[in-house]
Amino acid sequence: MASPQIELESYEQLNRAEDQHTYEDMKTTDHEDKSTDQKDNKIVHEVNISWTQWTKIFMLTLIVSIVSACTVLTVSYVSLFAKLEVIMENNIALLKTKQNISAAQIHASNTERAELREKIEHVEKNYTFLMTKQNTLDDFITTIGNQKINELTSKGRHELRVDLTDFEGNAGYAKYSTFSVGNVSTQYKLNIGGYSGIVGDSLKENNGMRFTTKDRDNDHWPLNCANQYNGAWWYRGCTIVNLNGQYIQGGQIDWKGITWYNWTSSQYSMKSSVMMFRKVYPPG
Ligand SMILES: [Ca+2]
Structure with missing residues (x-):
């Protein structure tokens, strides 16, 4: 059995050990508390940076959106007015052409009425009639004039179509993907290219x-x-095409008539010729 002195020393040792343990626990807890505070401080710091970044991103997005919207509105505004101008231009030409056809239709025969209907269909495809000639008893010619052709073809890109008929019931056509006529200072110089037909x-x-x-x-x-070809044309020296030529009945060979040499290999005078043009998209 231990003596009371030994028991007392053991008890004191035990207390010191517990105190020491408690002290270590306290140090540990204190250390953890400090770590937690540091983490919290760090998190708070990170949140502050993040919000700053978000604010910057938001402001940047807002500025980009405003600039983009302004750009789109400006482009739409310009495009709309450009489109309106084209529509107005086409409608003016369309109205003028339809008036010409209506005026000519009063004296037209049944055959001519059918041909006029074809022309109206072309008008509905936005063609502007440059010139029409009918080699019949009720001849008529419509033309909008070189000044008007210059005004229309100087805005954007245009294509030309020529429709021909002979006295045997045949019909043919030529198309040119490039077509324009210069102004009066060039003496209405002809510019064509890109044939098909x-x-x-x-x-x-x-x-x-x-x-x-x-x-x-x-x-x-x-x-x-x-004078020699009895017409008015873009003559060179002189021509194998004479769509503005003289009215000649019955499909005769006559170089003063309405001719298109490459179709007939002769100076056969056509029954009718129609020249028309329209704007091509994109403008290029
Ligand atoms: Ca000459």
Whole structure:
């Protein structure tokens, strides 16, 4: 059995051990508390940075959105007015052409009425009639004039279509993907290119030529081609196409008539010819 002195020493040792343990626990707890505080401080710090970044991102997005919206509105505004201008321009040409057809239709025969209906269908495809000629008893011609053609074809890109008929019931056409006529200072110089069709590329001989009339000789022939061919055209020296030529009945061979050499391999005078053009999209 232990003596009371030994028991007392053991008891004191036990207390010191417990105190020491408690002290270590306290140190540990204190250390953990400090770590937690540090973490909290760190988290708070990170949250503050994050909100700053979000604010910057929000402001940047807002600025980009406003700039984008302004750009879209500006482009839409300009496009809308450009489109309105085209629509107005086409409608003016359309109205003028329809008026011409209506006026001509009063004296037209049944055959001519059918041909007029075809022309109206072309009008509905936004074609503007440059010139129409009918080689019949009730001949008529409509033309909008070189000044008007220049005004229309100088805005954007245009294509030309020529429809021909003979006295045997045949029909043919030529298309040019490029078409414009210069202003009066160029003497209404012809600019065509990109042929396709079934009547042959006769008009290429006239490309780049100025317009010749009986009172203004712009061709390369020693005499005036407009006098010799009885028409007004982009003559060179002179021409194998004469859509503004003389009315000649019954499909005769006559170089003063309405001719398109590459289709007939002759100076056969056509029953009718129609020249029309329309704007091509995209403008290019
Ligand atoms: Ca000449």
